[in-house]
Amino acid sequence: MDKKSIGNAVNFFVSKNGLNKREPKDMLELELDGVCEDKFKGKDISRSILIVSQKSYEMAKQNNIKINNGELGENILVNFDPYSLKSGTKLYIGNAIVEISKKSTLCSSLSKVDNKLPKLLKDNRGIFAKVIEAGTINKNDIVELL
Numbered sequence: 001m002d003k004k005s006i007g008n009a010v011n012f013f014v015s016k017n018g019l020n021k022r023e024p025k026d027m028l029e030l031e032l033d034g035v036c037e038d039k040f041k042g043k044d045i046s047r048s049i050l051i052v053s054q055k056s057y058e059m060a061k062q063n064n065i066k067i068n069n070g071e072l073g074e075n076i077l078v079n080f081d082p083y084s085l086k087s088g089t090k091l092y093i094g095n096a097i098v099e100i101s102k103k104s105t106l107c108s109s110l111s112k113v114d115n116k117l118p119k120l121l122k123d124n125r126g127i128f129a130k131v132i133e134a135g136t137i138n139k140n141d142i143v144e145l146l
Contacts, residue, residue: 003144007080009093009137010054013070014038022070028137030096035075045130046101051076052126053083059124065114073107074126078143082127090146096135097146101128 013022017039025037034041034048041048052074060067069077076093082100085091089100104126110117 003092003146005142006082006091006145007078007143009076009139009141009143010079011069011077011139012137013075013077015040015073022073024070026139028075028094029135030098030131030137031134032131034131038075047128048131049076049098049129050074050104050126051078051082051098051129053077053081053124054079055081055083056121056124056126059120060114060117063116063120065117065120067113067117071113072110072121072125073104076137080143083124085127090132091129092144092146094135094137094141096131096137097133098129099132101130103127 012025012028014025014035014037016023029036033045050073052072056072057067085100087100087102091098106118106125
């Protein structure tokens with residue numbers, strides 16, 4: 001299987017029941033129905049992982065919007081721009097394989113951070129993926145296009 005390196009996994013977050021903030025993690029365990037420990041695991045397979053680029057946080061910062069990593073709702077923060085990847089594209093991260101399912105829709109909670117944020121990040125908020133092959137992802141693991 002040919003692979004092409006496109007960047008790295010930088011940070012990880014999970015949503016816990018009863019918490020409004022995403023909890024940072026040093027690694028992520030992925031099962032076929034989603035991210036272990038995440039409250040959304042098993043709910044909607046096509047939306048089981050949200051991948052966000054550091055580019056989104058940089059855009060916010062350039063527009064004087066103070067936002068911390070994890071506040072865009074991501075499970076995986078990456079150091080490349082994944083937003084042009086088409087549905088069906090497979091990524092090898094750590095020892096897991098995920099498949100891009102669709103672009104993220106804008107979430108009303110973004111306007112709680114700043115009213116300008118939803119419009120600013122309209123096409124740069126994130127992409128959803130589903131797990132094709134379960135595995136573990138560690139910080140700085142290479143993300144490869146399959």
